[in-house]
Amino acid sequence: MLSVSNVSKTYAAGDKALDDVSFTIPSGQVVGLIGPSGAGKSTLIRCVNRLVEPSSGTITLGDTPITGLSAGELRAVRRRIGMIFQEYALVERLTVMENVLSGRLGYVSFWRSLLRRYPSTDVQKAYALLDRVGLIDHASKRADALSGGQRQRVGIARALEQDPELLLIDEPTASLDPKTSRQIMRLLIEICNERQLPAIINIHDVVLARQFTERIIGLQAGRIVFDGPPSELNETVLTKIYGEEDWTTLDNESEAA
Amino acid sequence: MHASSKTTNTHADISAYPSHWKRPPVFIQRAWLRWAIGLAALLWFVLALGTIEVNWTRVAEGLERGWRFIKGFLTPDFTTRWSDISKGLIESLTMTLTSTVVGVLLSVPVGIGAARNVAPKAVYYVCRSIIAVSRSLQEIIIAILFVTMFGFGPFAGFLTLSFATIGFMAKLLAEDIEDIDEKQSEAIRATGASWLQLINYGVQPQVMPRLIGLSLYRLDINFRESAVIGIVGAGGIGATLNTAIDRYEFDSAGAILIIIIAVVMVAEYSSGYVRRWAQ
Structure with a gap:
């Protein structure tokens, strides 16, 4: 369960991106976060794993308060939160397998990750996830050799490789065509249901949000x-x-859909 | 045709618009100041040119010596001084390779430290200072310093080139790191990766092709520089070239120059090939 209470964020330039935002998400619930560009959607989900530092308020994942952690504790929390990005944010020159395995970085030592010697259970899990998203034959290809939809599937596998307790999903379909967008959304929802994973999905497309999510939060300024x-x-x-x-x-x- | 005639009709009063447009002056708005600065610069140049003394007899002698040099170059003599030349060449190549490897290895941590987006402020300023010092001293000046400290020979040359390589490589590497796609490194941070893992997974794959390309480029710069710093006593083919010229053996000097040009060309073509492959 994720709970966000009274979170505000003011950027150094003085722009108020978030103003006293509070909500809780029970496990298994998929929430669509909608709002115009600049409403603070992206800032809000980045506050949850503190890629952006909230100015005030508290965020709790399960029993762990995320705000106010030391750097080491923050890493331990980040590995419990999977994140999926708008333009996939795969490391383009690494292989698909390395990208998926990078989901384990918070768990393995630097030397293991440097030498790409991950524990065999991690490698098996990575293969299983690639199979789940339909890309098992592409494991050794470089990420930049894949199409947009395939890259987003790798992004999903990377997030799941973390064994997350929460998914943060930032505009998963903004760079995809309408058909692929729907396939990706369906896959995300299925996965969240399978694993009883709570998720926040930032989404521009109101029609998609309505079609696929069970709860919608609207953000404005x-x-x-x-x-x-x-x-x-x-x-x-x-x-x-x-x-x-x-x-x-x-x-x-949306009625037709 | 049809479309254009329609446009003309709707803007029947086009003659009311100005028919001339002049680009406004960009740097200096006032016309008299623009002219005054231009004239002053011209006057300065003419006066400065007037102070350069030209001794025509020396020019004539110099041209004659130059001609002998060209003749020597056209009839290069590889054999007479071959043992000196090969010794110098091997010394230069050794100096080039070792200093490039050592310089590149040392420049990687300095370069990472000098990248604003991955290094803490304090480390950033220290590394930028190292780069500034290394880059502000020209190779010849460093070579003179090291030759004075450690005596003539290739060791001074090796130190000089390693030192110069650090400044060059670290600066360009740092700039490349600052230009990476932040989305990729953000995704790696979001997994809970440590700083070293972030560098290894989020940064290194993005800058590797450029790091390889720059290292090879630096390899040819170091070879050319090894010829130059040899003249001030830092060993290598430059020292051999200097000796040949001092002895007026222009045919041997010609041979040395041809060898330098050939090595640089080989390095140039092979590095171009490797850089394309590294993409």
């Missing part, structure tokens, strides 16, 4: 302005999140 099931996400709410626009086509689209 750093504040939560909506928190509820997708069915309650109507025109009034969308206007509150994104501002005035003709939302009728979007409604029809």
Whole structure:
């Protein structure tokens, strides 16, 4: 379970990215985080694993308070949180296998990781995950030899290799075509259900968010302005999140889908 | 045709717009100041040129000596001084290889330390200072210093080239590290990786091709520099060349120059090939 309470973030330049944000996510729940560009979605999920340092507030994963940890303790928490990125963020010149195994970096010693001598259980798990995402034949290819959808699958396998208790997913479909986007979203949801993994998915695409998530949080200028099931996400709410626009086509689209 | 005639119709009063456009001056707005600075610079150049004394008799002698040099170059003599030449060449090649390897190995930690995005502030300033010192001293000056300290010979040359390699490689490596794709290294940090693991997984794969390319480039620079610093006593082919010129043996000097050019060309082509392969 993840709980975020009263988190604010003000950047050095004085921009207030997050303003008193609070919510909790029980295990197994997949939350879609929506909002216009610059609303603070990306900052919020990066505060959870402290890639961005929150200015105030507390974040707790299970029984571990994430805010206020030392560098070593922070590493131990980070390995419990898997992260999946917008443009895959694979290390392009490493092989698919090395990218997946890099999910174990928080667990193995520097020498093991330097010499690529991971424990055999880690290697077996990596093969199993590559099989799960349909890329077992690509293990020895370089990451930059894969297509966008395949790279995102490697990104998913890397996050799962960590044996995470929580997934942070930053715009997983923003660089993908509509069909691949849906396949990736479906895969993510299936995996979260299989493992009872809670997840936060930052997502631009309101239609996809409605279609695939069970709860939606709407962020506007750093504040939560909506928190509820997708069915309650109507025109009034969308206007509150994104501002005035003709939302009728979007409604029809998601009803058709 | 149709489209353009329509455009003309809708903007029937096009003649009302100005028909001339002049690029506004970029650096100096005032015209008189622009001219004054230009004229002052020209005057300075003319006066400076006037102070250079040209002794035409010496120019004539020099041209004659130059001609003898060219003749020597055209009829290179590899055989008479071959033992000296081969000894110098081997010394230079040894100096080049050892100093490049040692310099590159030392420049890697300095370069990482001098990259703002991976090093703490204090380490960053120390490493930048090392680079600044290494780069501000020209090879010949360092060579003179080391020759004074450790005597004539290739050891002084080895130290000089290693020292110069550190500044050159560390600076370019640090710049390359600062230009990496931060998304890739962020993903590695998010897994709970330690700092060393971050360097090994998030940074090294991104900068490796450039590190290989720069090392090979430095190898040819070091060979050329070994010929130059030999002249101030740091051993190698430069020392042999210096001796040949002092003895007015221009045919042997010509042979040495041809060998230097050949080695640099071989290094140039093979390094280009390796760099393409390292991508």
